[in-house]
Amino acid sequence: MNTTVAAAVSEPVSRAAPSRWRPSLSRSRKWALWGAYAGLILFAVFFLIPPYYMLVTSLKTSQQIAAIEGNPWALPWPPTVSNWLALFTDTQFPIFFRNSVIATICTVAISMAISILAAFSLSRMRFWGSATLATGVFLCYLIPETLLFIPLFQVVGFLGLMDSMWVMVLVFPTLSVPFCTWIMIGYFQSIPKELDEAALIDGASRLQLLLKIFIPVAMPGIIAATIFAFTVSWAGFLYPLAYIFSFDQMPLTVGIASTMIKADVFQWHMIMSAALLAALPPLVVYAFLMDYYIAGLTAGATKG
């Protein structure tokens, strides 16, 4: 979507430039382009250092890591995939992965159900205080988790969910629901009112209106919100760190760092292999759905 906008924007410029300015303009353009590439490469290197180094380290044996001589940045020769295989046989990685998957699927389902229903109501119907609630949802999005984790510690203890992976399903929606609702209100409001009036006149119920018109029309928004909820719960760190202590209940983010340190020895080749695999699901989703991801980011405003 953005690319078409960019194409539409950049085209008139070249056409509009008067012919006698063209030589100097194109020369300065060319320089600007080369400068841009140089700058971008510089920043791309900075941004991609950690994932690259994760990959390099995950392909090394512990002897290759311990060798103080030699270039740590170079790909090891011969590379080994034994770390990746060992993750699944010798460590609790599969358990962490399973916990992360379960917590994320539940969180996404709950978040989307809550936010679609609420957004449907807030964007089309009125009740006492509905306008205040719409603003309030946005303000709630601004409450950081670091403000809530201590009182929630008491709440979680009271509910008997301490040290259970289900605590993530309870508290992760607080991170995703406000923003998902906010995105969905925006998308639902952009649906022309004539459309639901036509459906109501044809005798559709509210439920049919939601299922047959709102959800299909606002699909890009739903995908963007789903991606957001997925990313947030997959990356959740503070809550599980505070409320989960048993290894068999931990998600990936907390589990990797806390179990692969054996007797104060950091097994960096294992930590980096696990980290790489843990970072993969969001990266894959992002690679395929980049436009939705970015639409979600720039819809309204978001955290960063």
Added chain:
Amino acid sequence: MADGTAALAQTGAARSAAGPRRGGLHRMMRRQSTTAFLLCLPLLALVLGLMIFPAFYAGWLAMLNKSMERFVGLGNFTFLFRRETFWNVVWQSCIFAITAVFFKALIGFILAHLVHVLPAKGQRKWRGMLLVPWVMPLAIGTLAWWWLLDPSYSAFNWVIRAAGGENIAWLGDTFWARFSVILVNVWYGAPFFMIMYLAALKSVPEQLYEAAAIDGANAWQKLWHITLPMMRNIISITVLFSLIVTFANFDIVRILTNGGPRDTTHIFATYSFALGIGSGDIPLGAAVSLFMFPILGVFAIFILRGVRRRADAMG
């Protein structure tokens, strides 16, 4: 709904068709507000039960003693005020948030311009590559940085040694530890700014630049008189947002330094975690985290104003 009935009245054909159902529409409108409220009920339960109530509960918790049996009023706060570590935390939180947000905004602004210069076809690829830090879970990315900054195996130190320099204790020395946590935060957040600013840049009408070029404006004047004023609103919203999130950041400091060396890199969130969960003094931890509240509240009010203005501008 008022528009709906008006629209119905306008077309005679529609009126006769809708005639028998109009009673149903009216009944629907009466039931509507109850339905609307019921649809919002799950949201209300979540927000009230797990966000608003805990926020106030934190205020109550902060006024109890360590075993949470006795009410001590503002005792926890006066205790904190007397501790040097606490003032270090306040100071470090401000340095951390302001420096990191400044560099994130600056790098994001530069990157957005660099990407914007490229031909449309290449933009997608670069944008995709540059957003990777933001897509990775922050805790995972920070683990990689931790390994990059490791005291004995730091890959950066290898480069520095190769260039003839001395090893740097990235996480062991106060200055470098502060530098490192800010560096990681900039690494993580700058792509987000880039995306926001790029979207804003694309919304600036190209005619403005053409008009300025014909008037003989140079690149600097175009930036100062067109780009910045057009982007002012989005810049302020993004910066305020980022100030809140950076101020309340937890993952980076917790994983990289856990507050060390000698508590000099602790920020509100990690200090409150160390006191509340680490040492088991829930009320004191709650008291520390509550200090974020007024600062974040002020930012939030400004953001709300900005978002409202933006919504109005978009109609």
